[in-house]
Amino acid sequence: MSDTTTMTTPAHDEPADTTPILTIAGARAEIRLNRPRHLNRLLPDDLDALMQLFDTIETDSAVRVLVLTGTGRAFSAGFDLGKVAERAAADAAQPSAGAAFEVVANRLEDLKLPTICRLNGGVYGGSTDLALACDFRIGAEGCEMFMPAARLGLHYYKSGIRRYVSRLGVDNAKKLFLTAQKIDAREMLRIGYLTALVPMKRLDSEVDALANILAGNAPLAMAGMKRAINEFARDQLDEAAADQRARDSMQSAEINEGIAAFKEKRAPRF
Structure with a gap:
């Protein structure tokens, strides 16, 4: 039994089922x-x-x-x-x-x-x-x-x-x-x-x-903010870790590239 009782009838030309x-x-x-x-x-x-x-x-x-x-x-x-x-x-x-x-x-x-x-x-x-x-x-x-x-x-x-x-x-x-x-x-x-x-x-x-x-945004910054958002949603924020990530980002290669790209009016290359 699956979560839903809806089923389909296999067609002869359908590909075989596989794992993802x-x-x-x-x-x-x-x-x-x-x-x-x-x-x-x-x-x-x-x-x-x-x-x-x-x-x-x-x-x-x-x-x-x-x-x-x-x-x-x-x-x-x-x-x-x-x-x-x-x-x-x-x-x-x-x-x-x-x-x-x-x-x-x-x-x-x-x-x-x-x-x-x-x-x-x-x-x-x-x-x-x-x-x-x-x-x-x-x-x-x-x-x-x-x-x-x-x-x-x-x-x-x-x-x-x-x-x-x-x-x-x-x-x-x-x-x-x-x-x-x-x-x-x-x-x-x-x-x-x-x-x-x-x-x-x-x-x-x-x-x-x-x-x-x-895909074009800064991966480390996104990963850190995604983690903080999820932790906020769970009411389980690791404040020290979030603060450290924010401080680290201010001295990162990502922010240097982001600022340079903004000044040069081009897409950043992270």
């Missing part, structure tokens, strides 16, 4: 969830693969921005509760379904580089938190979301609930979690779940434009 696919082009990395036959439902192997891909991306200094998206007509149907719980039951060392997914979502949120979720379609269950863990979410018209935890009898993991509350507010978090009702793209934009909503034909150009902006 990583492509890197210049400063941009893209991870694509790749189980379109089942609306990119996430299996235990996918969670393992995502953790490995995050490590690969973060250790590549040339990569400045990550885009997360899905193959086909949906972003993701969420995690497969049955499969993840089955693996946990077979091996006591494995985390529960919620805990396994929680680790992945938290790791994504804590990536040093900025992240964009390209919502090419519906986003359901656990994948709604995966998208929330990204810094930006750009959705195509026609996308939708719902969080069916209450309908499934599942108490969601605490950091996922915290992300909903800190990003969407208490009232919206209650509505989404406690009613388990589906909302459309316009409502997703209204409550702040989406950063931007565009026609499908403009989705790639909108994502590209934001990715180019982020």
Whole structure:
């Protein structure tokens, strides 16, 4: 059983399902969830693969921005509760379904580089938190979301609930979690779940434009400010570390280049 009961019928010409696919082009990395036959439902192997891909991306200094998206007509149907719980039951060392997914979502949120979720379609269950863990979410018209935890009898993991509350507010978090009702793209934009909503034909150009902006900014400064913003949202700010990063930035190569570029009226080269 997955987070959502929506299923698709495999077409003969559909590609085989695989674990997430990583492509890197210049400063941009893209991870694509790749189980379109089942609306990119996430299996235990996918969670393992995502953790490995995050490590690969973060250790590549040339990569400045990550885009997360899905193959086909949906972003993701969420995690497969049955499969993840089955693996946990077979091996006591494995985390529960919620805990396994929680680790992945938290790791994504804590990536040093900025992240964009390209919502090419519906986003359901656990994948709604995966998208929330990204810094930006750009959705195509026609996308939708719902969080069916209450309908499934599942108490969601605490950091996922915290992300909903800190990003969407208490009232919206209650509505989404406690009613388990589906909302459309316009409502997703209204409550702040989406950063931007565009026609499908403009989705790639909108994502590209934001990715180019982020890739062109100072990586160390962005990483430090992203960390501080996330810590503020969790009410866990490391004040000493944030102060030290701010002081260090005033003597960094980044600020020297930024000031030089401003004076010379050119784009900075970080």
